[in-house]
Amino acid sequence: xxxxxxxxxxxxxxxxxxxxxxxxxxxxxxxxxxxxxxxxxxxxxxxxxxxxxxxxxxxxxxxxxxxxxxxxxxxxxxxxxxxxxxxxxxxxxxxxxxxxxxxxxxxxxxxxxxxxxxxxxxxxxxxxxxxxxxxxxxxxxxxxxxxxxxxxxxxxxxxxxxxxxxxxxxxxxxxxxxxxxxxxxxxxxxxxxxxxxxxxxxxxxxxxxxxxx
Amino acid sequence: xxxxxxxxxxxxxxxxxxxxxxxxxxxxxxxxxxxxxxxxxxxxxxxxxxxxxxxxxxxxxxxxxxxxxxxxxxxxxxxxxxxxxxxxxxxxxxxxxxxxxxxxxxxxxxxxxxxxxxxxxxxxxxxxxxxxxxxxxxxxxxxxxxxxxxxxxxxxxxxxxxxxxxxxxxxxxxxxxxxxxxxxxxxxxxxxxxxxxxxxxxxxxxxxxxxxxxxxxxxxxxxxxxxxxxxxxxxxxxxxxxxxxxxxxxxxxxxxxxxxxxxxxxxxxxxxxxxxxxxxxxxxxxxxxxxxxxxxxxxxxxxxxxxxxxxxxxxxxxxxxxxxxxxxxxxxxxxxxxxxxxxxxxxxxxxxxxxxxxxxxxxxxxxxxxxxxxxxxxxxxxxxxxxxx
Numbered sequence: 001x002x003x004x005x006x007x008x009x010x011x012x013x014x015x016x017x018x019x020x021x022x023x024x025x026x027x028x029x030x031x032x033x034x035x036x037x038x039x040x041x042x043x044x045x046x047x048x049x050x051x052x053x054x055x056x057x058x059x060x061x062x063x064x065x066x067x068x069x070x071x072x073x074x075x076x077x078x079x080x081x082x083x084x085x086x087x088x089x090x091x092x093x094x095x096x097x098x099x100x101x102x103x104x105x106x107x108x109x110x111x112x113x114x115x116x117x118x119x120x121x122x123x124x125x126x127x128x129x130x131x132x133x134x135x136x137x138x139x140x141x142x143x144x145x146x147x148x149x150x151x152x153x154x155x156x157x158x159x160x161x162x163x164x165x166x167x168x169x170x171x172x173x174x175x176x177x178x179x180x181x182x183x184x185x186x187x188x189x190x191x192x193x194x195x196x197x198x199x200x201x202x203x204x205x206x207x208x209x210x211x212x213x
Numbered sequence: 214x215x216x217x218x219x220x221x222x223x224x225x226x227x228x229x230x231x232x233x234x235x236x237x238x239x240x241x242x243x244x245x246x247x248x249x250x251x252x253x254x255x256x257x258x259x260x261x262x263x264x265x266x267x268x269x270x271x272x273x274x275x276x277x278x279x280x281x282x283x284x285x286x287x288x289x290x291x292x293x294x295x296x297x298x299x300x301x302x303x304x305x306x307x308x309x310x311x312x313x314x315x316x317x318x319x320x321x322x323x324x325x326x327x328x329x330x331x332x333x334x335x336x337x338x339x340x341x342x343x344x345x346x347x348x349x350x351x352x353x354x355x356x357x358x359x360x361x362x363x364x365x366x367x368x369x370x371x372x373x374x375x376x377x378x379x380x381x382x383x384x385x386x387x388x389x390x391x392x393x394x395x396x397x398x399x400x401x402x403x404x405x406x407x408x409x410x411x412x413x414x415x416x417x418x419x420x421x422x423x424x425x426x427x428x429x430x431x432x433x434x435x436x437x438x439x440x441x442x443x444x445x446x447x448x449x450x451x452x453x454x455x456x457x458x459x460x461x462x463x464x465x466x467x468x469x470x471x472x473x474x475x476x477x478x479x480x481x482x483x484x485x486x487x488x489x490x491x492x493x494x495x496x497x498x499x500x501x502x503x504x505x506x507x508x509x510x511x512x513x514x515x516x517x518x519x520x521x522x523x524x525x526x527x528x529x530x531x532x533x534x535x536x537x538x539x540x541x542x543x544x545x546x547x548x549x550x551x552x553x554x555x556x557x558x559x560x561x562x563x564x565x566x567x568x569x570x571x572x573x574x575x576x577x578x579x580x581x582x583x584x585x586x587x588x589x590x591x592x593x594x595x596x597x598x599x600x601x602x
Contacts (some may be wrong), residue, residue, distance in 0.1 A: 019358050024343035025365040043349045063324075065317070070339040074346070074358070095310055099303040106302065106309055109316040110274035116323040123330045141276075166331050212254055 010084045010094065014077035021061065023074045029087040030061040032101060036081030042073045044159065053078070059108055065091055123166045128175050130207040131165040133200035138164070140197055153193045161192070215293040215301070220244075226282035226290070227268065233278060234295040237268045242288025248280035260285075269312065272298070318508045340370045341403050344379055348392070348399075356386050374406035375399070477506040477513055484520055488527075496524045512549065515541060519550045522557055531561055552581040556591055563598065572598035 011034070014020055021027055023042055031038075033056050040052040040060060051073055054060055060075055065088060086094050095102040118141075122134045139154055140146055162172040176192070179185045186193040194200065217240070220226060226244065227233050239261040246267060248257050261267050261282075271278045272295055293301060302309045347362030363383040366373065373379075378396065385393055396402075475483070484499035504517035518541040525534035538554045538561075545551055559574035572595045579592035 017357070019361045022343065022358065022362045022365055023346050024339050025362070026339075026369045043346050046349060046352075048349070048353065069324075070343070076358075092310065095313075096306050099306045099309070102306050102309045102313065103299055103302040106313055106316065107273045109313065109320055110270040111276075113270060113316060113320050113323060114274050114276045114279075116320060116327055120323060120327050120330065123327065 010086065010090060012083050012085055014081045014083070016077060016079050018077045018081075020075040020077060020081075020083070021071050023072065024070045026069075027061060027064045027071050029085045030059065030064050031075075031083040031085050033058050033060075034082040034084060036077060036079045038081055038083075039076050039078045040073045041076070057104075059104060062105065062108060063112075119164065122164060125204070125207060127207070128165070128167060128171050130204050131167060132161060132172060132175055133203045135161050135164045136192075136194055136197065136200050137204060149197045151193070151195055152197055153191050155191050157190065158187075158192075215291050215297050218290055218292050220284040220288045220290065222284055222286050222288075224284045226284060227278050229278050229281045231278045233268065234272050234275070235268060236266060236272045236293040236295070236298040237282075238291040238293070239263055239265050239267065240289040240291055242284070242290075243286040244288050244290070245283050245285050246280040247283055266312070269298075270316070315509050340366060340373050341375065341399060343369075344375050344382075345399060347379070348382065351382065351386060352392050359386055374403045377406075378402060475502075477503045477510060477517075480506060481513060481517060481520070484517075484524075488520065488524060491527075493524050493528050497521065497528075500524065511545070515545045515548045515550055518544070519554055519557075522554065526557065526561065531565065534561060552578045552587065552591075555581075556587070559591070559594070563594075568598045 012031075014036075020031065020038065033054060035056060038054045038058075038060060039050055040054060041048050041050045043049070061071065063069060063072070065086070084094075095105075118138050122131055122138060125131045125134060136152070136154060139156065140149055140152055143149065158169055158172050158176060161176070162169040165172060176185060176187060180187050184195055184199060186195070215238075220242070226237065229248065241263065244261045244267075246259050246261060248259075249255070250257055267282060268278065343362055343366050347359045347366065350356070350362060351359035360383060363379045363386070366375065366379045367383075370376070378399075381393070382396075480499050480503035484496045484503060487493070487496035487499055500517050500521045504514060504521065507513040507517055518537050522534045522537035522541065525531070525537060535558065538558045541548070541554045542551060542558075555574050555578040559571045559578065562568075562571035562574065575591045575595035575598065579588045579595060581588065
């Protein structure tokens with residue numbers, strides 16, 4: 001099938017500012033951007049927060065082919081956008097005709113599995129210190145220089161940390177303020193500075209070791 | 214081109230924590246993958262089977278290896294560089310699709326665990342959140358988005374507890390009015406309306422007629438046709454034929470919440486014992502659980518389908534038996550039990566006096582190698598039934 005034929009069958013166009021899907025809307029299709037850029041955002045505590053800006057070749061909404069979960073974020077076109085959209089019915093035929101897309105999805109899933117497992121590892125820790133420490137480790141692990149990192153500035157807020165740790169902001173704030181007092185971290189409105197990442201590695205490693213059967 | 218590499222017993226292909234971009238296929242020997250369970254409490258050790266890929270996810274996702282691949286006996290593996298694996302994937306979409314299936318089932322399970330842990334949204338909470346997002350957009354002056362969210366609610370939850378609120382809000386947006394300030398709290402409104410609805414449902418349920426239970430029908434009610442040709446029905450990811458060639462699936466399933474749940478193999482074996490004791494309902498339950506848990510183990514999954522079919526035959530539930538055997542044939546075109554499933558199906562049709570269909574199935578079965586006694590009997594049956602036509 002040619003690109004044109006594909007587009008006729010599975011293509012969709014959105015104008016600047018148009019919504020593609022809304023957070024918490026049930027959904028069963030996912031999208032591949034052909035042209036234009038798409039903003040992924042969430043409403044957190046009465047504020048809209050941009051999670052990502054996607055462009056040509058990017059995939060979004062892919063969780064929908066797994067299960068009919070509500071959308072975890074809102075997708076809007078920030079310029080004129082064309083997408084191909086897939087659902088369970090056309091999924092296999094689309095993949096067979098677009099091998100590079102199937103492969104791309106495999107890569108996306110590989111990353112998502114890791115991210116989700118990593119998230120679960122944090123949640124399963126049972127004390128607030130190790131949870132927060134592990135959130136910072138998770139964020140740092142994505143950097144290629146992770147092994148040698150000491151001082152790190154994380155562009156995150158306490159809300160973000162609480163969200164990843166699956167705990168209340170109050171608890172996170174209490175712990176971080178304590179660490180700030182003893183000089184382990186510095187707190188800013190838009191970032192958190194960690195003085196020695198090795199401290200956190202030690203806390204988490206120790207915790208995991210004692211929990212091991 | 215992927216290269217062949219030999220490892221001697223006692224060596225290590227890679228350690229957990231290593232960064233590596235190679236993808237491996239087990240060819241011969243014995244290699245074990247040692248990982249830590251997700252709750253970090255146990256070590257899990259699993260042999261790689263012949264033809265199985267390993268190291269795929271960490272190579273593709275570019276994250277550290279999650280397991281150590283330890284060589285237990287002199288082994289030979291095929292090694293793909295990432296770029297080679299990508300090329301291979303472009304030419305073998307079916308294998309990629311099979312992997313996608315396995316990955317998506319893993320992803321679904323991890324996500325489920327995360328959601329359960331966070332106690333996140335059931336459907337009704339999600340619908341409430343959808344309205345909340347719409348209200349946020351309304352207040353923020355993004356009326357298009359607000360209308361979209363309200364319309365999405367009306368479309369997906371036409372009888373939801375917030376229907377009236379959403380109708381009013383949507384109308385108010387369209388009239389260009391400011392956000393109404395006299396709305397009740399959204400949680401309270403949901404609770405109040407849900408109680409009202411539940412009471413209403415209980416009333417209406419009492420009036421319904423009992424549902425006709427298929428199992429009580431003496432006659433066989435066959436689905437309109439044998440499973441469609443294997444290539445014709447590609448609509449559902451669940452119905453993929455197995456990959457071409459002798460590539461197996463990436464299976465090391467390193468996800469373990471540390472619950473003392475039975476393994477799929479144990480459940481399957483429970484099913485076999487129950488079946489042997491003529492406890493068919495227990496057998497069905499055990500096989501069904503095993504089936505659901507064996508999503509990443511095709512060999513066991515196939516066995517479960519077959520035994521479910523056989524158990525339904527014992528229970529004289531022909532319809533369900535046909536469904537299970539058909540599913541097996543759709544999913545495993547060249548499985549270990551494909552021929553046996555065809556013969557079982559043929560026998561069901563034969564008992565239902567559908568000789569044409571039975572004959573065609575016996576004939577198909579007889580053509581599946583090896584040419585042994587089972588194949589010969591199937592061929593005889595086919596000819597015999599054709600003679601009776």
